[in-house]
Amino acid sequence: MSDLPTGGLPGDVAALADVPADKGEVHLVHLYPREMSIYGDLGNTRCLAARLRWHGYTPVVHDHHPGAPWPSRADLLLGGGGQDSGQVRVQDDLAEHADRLRGLAADGVPMLMICGMYQLLGEAFITVDGRRLPGLGVLDVTTRGNATRMIGPVLLDTDFGPVVGYENHSGSTVLGEGQQPFGRVRHGMGNNGADGTEGARTGNVVGSYLHGPVLPANPGLADGLLAVAARRATGEWAPAEVDDSLAHEAHQRQVRRLLGR
Amino acid sequence: MRLRTTAAIAAGKGTRLLSRLRGGGSALPGLVTERIDPAVLRHTLGSLPRGVVVVSGTNGKTTTTKMLVALLRAHGLRVFTNPTGSNFTRGVISSMLGEVGLRGRLAADVAVVELDEAHALHFVAQVPPTHALLLNVARDQLDRFAEIDHTAGLLTRLGEATTTGVVLNADDSFISRIRDHLQPGVQVRWFGVDPTIADRLPELQEADVRFADAGERPVLGAEDGLLLPGEDGSSVTVRFPGGADVGPVTLRQRGLAAMINATAATTTARALLGPDFSAATAAAALEAVNPPFGRGEVIDAGGTPLELVLVKNPAGFTVALGTYGGEPAATMIAINDNYADGRDVSWLYDVSFGSLRERGVALTSGVRAWDMALRLRYDGVEVGEVETDLDLALDRFLAVHAGHPARIFCTYTAMMHLRRRLADRFGLARFGEDPAA
Numbered sequence: 001m002s003d004l005p006t007g008g009l010p011g012d013v014a015a016l017a018d019v020p021a022d023k024g025e026v027h028l029v030h031l032y033p034r035e036m037s038i039y040g041d042l043g044n045t046r047c048l049a050a051r052l053r054w055h056g057y058t059p060v061v062h063d064h065h066p067g068a069p070w071p072s073r074a075d076l077l078l079g080g081g082g083q084d085s086g087q088v089r090v091q092d093d094l095a096e097h098a099d100r101l102r103g104l105a106a107d108g109v110p111m112l113m114i115c116g117m118y119q120l121l122g123e124a125f126i127t128v129d130g131r132r133l134p135g136l137g138v139l140d141v142t143t144r145g146n147a148t149r150m151i152g153p154v155l156l157d158t159d160f161g162p163v164v165g166y167e168n169h170s171g172s173t174v175l176g177e178g179q180q181p182f183g184r185v186r187h188g189m190g191n192n193g194a195d196g197t198e199g200a201r202t203g204n205v206v207g208s209y210l211h212g213p214v215l216p217a218n219p220g221l222a223d224g225l226l227a228v229a230a231r232r233a234t235g236e237w238a239p240a241e242v243d244d245s246l247a248h249e250a251h252q253r254q255v256r257r258l259l260g261r
Numbered sequence: 262m263r264l265r266t267t268a269a270i271a272a273g274k275g276t277r278l279l280s281r282l283r284g285g286g287s288a289l290p291g292l293v294t295e296r297i298d299p300a301v302l303r304h305t306l307g308s309l310p311r312g313v314v315v316v317s318g319t320n321g322k323t324t325t326t327k328m329l330v331a332l333l334r335a336h337g338l339r340v341f342t343n344p345t346g347s348n349f350t351r352g353v354i355s356s357m358l359g360e361v362g363l364r365g366r367l368a369a370d371v372a373v374v375e376l377d378e379a380h381a382l383h384f385v386a387q388v389p390p391t392h393a394l395l396l397n398v399a400r401d402q403l404d405r406f407a408e409i410d411h412t413a414g415l416l417t418r419l420g421e422a423t424t425t426g427v428v429l430n431a432d433d434s435f436i437s438r439i440r441d442h443l444q445p446g447v448q449v450r451w452f453g454v455d456p457t458i459a460d461r462l463p464e465l466q467e468a469d470v471r472f473a474d475a476g477e478r479p480v481l482g483a484e485d486g487l488l489l490p491g492e493d494g495s496s497v498t499v500r501f502p503g504g505a506d507v508g509p510v511t512l513r514q515r516g517l518a519a520m521i522n523a524t525a526a527t528t529t530a531r532a533l534l535g536p537d538f539s540a541a542t543a544a545a546a547l548e549a550v551n552p553p554f555g556r557g558e559v560i561d562a563g564g565t566p567l568e569l570v571l572v573k574n575p576a577g578f579t580v581a582l583g584t585y586g587g588e589p590a591a592t593m594i595a596i597n598d599n600y601a602d603g604r605d606v607s608w609l610y611d612v613s614f615g616s617l618r619e620r621g622v623a624l625t626s627g628v629r630a631w632d633m634a635l636r637l638r639y640d641g642v643e644v645g646e647v648e649t650d651l652d653l654a655l656d657r658f659l660a661v662h663a664g665h666p667a668r669i670f671c672t673y674t675a676m677m678h679l680r681r682r683l684a685d686r687f688g689l690a691r692f693g694e695d696p697a698a
């Protein structure tokens with residue numbers, strides 16, 4: 001179930017594109033789709049691949065599994081949430097590629113890391129019994145294991161505009177000094193339920209707790225990430241007209257609902 | 262029999278009568294009884310001559326329980342069982358009150374109880390089951406139960422508490438690994454699918470990523486049940502290497518998931534009945550079992566054959582699409598996100614809707630109608646109309662497709678709403694009532 005093939009697009013999805021795919025290839029790398037994609041986060045990859053095609057680009061999706069060789073090319077990286085056992089399974093591989101990932105982040109490669117992968121990209125995770133597990137240190141955040149889960153729908157204000165999603169995490173995350181959040185919470189708990197921040201953003205790397213999955217109902221965020229990836233891959237971002245009426249309705253209805261209007 | 266049990270049952274029966282008169286809820290009498298005698302279940306069920314069988318797992322509990330009850334009854338056993346959805350201890354007690362004497366004697370040979378993974382341990386703390394049938398572990402409304410691994414742990418503890426025999430799914434390693442956690446001497450029986458169709462399992466099952474090794478599939482022995490699908494795709498044979506085949510039979514509920522449930526139920530019946538088991542009797546019983554409420558129930562909606570299909574998790578929705586998606590019918594999908602539906606709709610992205618591409622979806626409805634339409638767009642499925650209001654959507658759906666087969670995939674509260682509306686309009690069986698088996 002968590003092993004849905006993300007490579008390639010259904011022909012009919014590609015057919016929804018009004019433009020030819022002549023703007024070049026953009027390579028998406030989904031990290032650990034088996035272990036770290038439990039809350040529908042594969043939908044983010046599916047969404048980006050489809051949108052690339054609708055914008056006239058050719059999406060190439062690489063699923064990266066633990067122990068496998070690193071993909072030939074990576075213009076954008078995605079990761080999702082998993083269970084504790086899933087995190088344990090990917091830790092060695094993540095350590096193996098730590099320098100590479102830090103390098104890609106510093107070089108400006110866009111990344112969207114949700115929930116468990118957001119935590120793993122941070123400085124450290126402190127377990128309930130006090131053990132400190134170091135993270136990749138791409139984002140200056142520290143997460144503590146928590147007895148209670150933070151669960152429910154979320155509305156944020158972000159640099160990409162309002163963002164809706166659904167959080168479900170037991171970790172409580174605190175931003176380091178100077179670390180920018182991904183968004184400000186207007187409804188929901190966010191990083192820790194206390195300081196009004198959600199997620200973290202450094203350069204083009206976005207970490208967030210939002211499932212939903214977050215991209216389909218927030219096309220502005222999706223295209224924001226794609227713009228960076230396409231510019232890196234092809235030299236420019238030349239988006240086409242995409243019919244986002246369904247996405248906007250879905251988005252707006254959640255916004256109104258969560259604001260109680 | 263203890264005085265306290267008698268007093269508790271008397272009070273419960275009184276409450277049951279009162280709440281029946283008021284047409285009220287089903288769990289209250291059980292609650293009253295349990296308050297007065299917390300050990301009431303042990304005193305009534307614990308003394309049944311053929312024991313207490315617990316059926317649990319994420320998907321297929323209701324269908325499998327129904328099949329197992331039918332199989333045992335066909336062999337002449339008197340079976341106590343709990344109706345669908347009442348699988349808390351107090352729900353079980355409530356259903357028992359109608360059948361138990363004041364002295365706590367139940368006119369039954371065996372109890373077959375469907376238990377939710379989350380509530381199973383409360384039950385086994387009261388009544389250690391003699392037998393357990395453990396089906397599968399899948400994601401189900403994770404915002405409530407949080408982790409698959411946690412669910413696997415609950416079922417493992419259920420296996421640990423079982424005293425005589427377990428029946429385990431050989432193809433689901435969350436379940437098959439439970440064999441290492443049983444009390445000494447507990448008998449293990451397996452059910453599984455023929456290797457020729459093993460490639461269809463991933464769509465029904467969750468990947469177990471807890472261990473580095475894939476885990477060895479148990480080797481099926483003489484008393485274990487193997488599912489062999491018929492050439493025609495609609496019949497199924499349950500093969501016991503050490504005995505006669507059951508079938509081929511054609512089940513009234515379609516799809517591979519129902520066939521797996523039938524294999525599980527038949528293997529369990531055979532383990533319970535021993536030499537009294539008859540393959541012919543079993544085949545006849547399986548063929549007569551109707552799908553439970555909401556699992557492919559067909560309603561006559563003023564001349565339109567309307568099928569209501571409950572969907573509640575990715576594995577379940579995928580199975581439902583595989584089962585019904587190929588049969589031409591106008592399709593509506595109704596997604597709510599109330600507590601009982603699971604508030605997070607992320608799981609819709611773990612379902613592939615490609616099988617709907619050819620015919621499209623006439624309407625999406627429910628609180629998350631727009632999110633559902635958006636999801637379908639990402640699978641290239643055309644959506645005719647989006648109408649969040651369930652009543653309006655249903656009216657329009659039936660008006661446009663009058664006389665043609667129609668199907669609604671719906672989450673729990675959407676289904677309850679639609680069913681109530683349909684019951685009012687077309688005089689269906691009283692709400693919540695199971696169509697007669």
Ligand SMILES: [Zn+2]
Nearest residue numbers: 081115168169
């Ligand atoms: Zn999460």
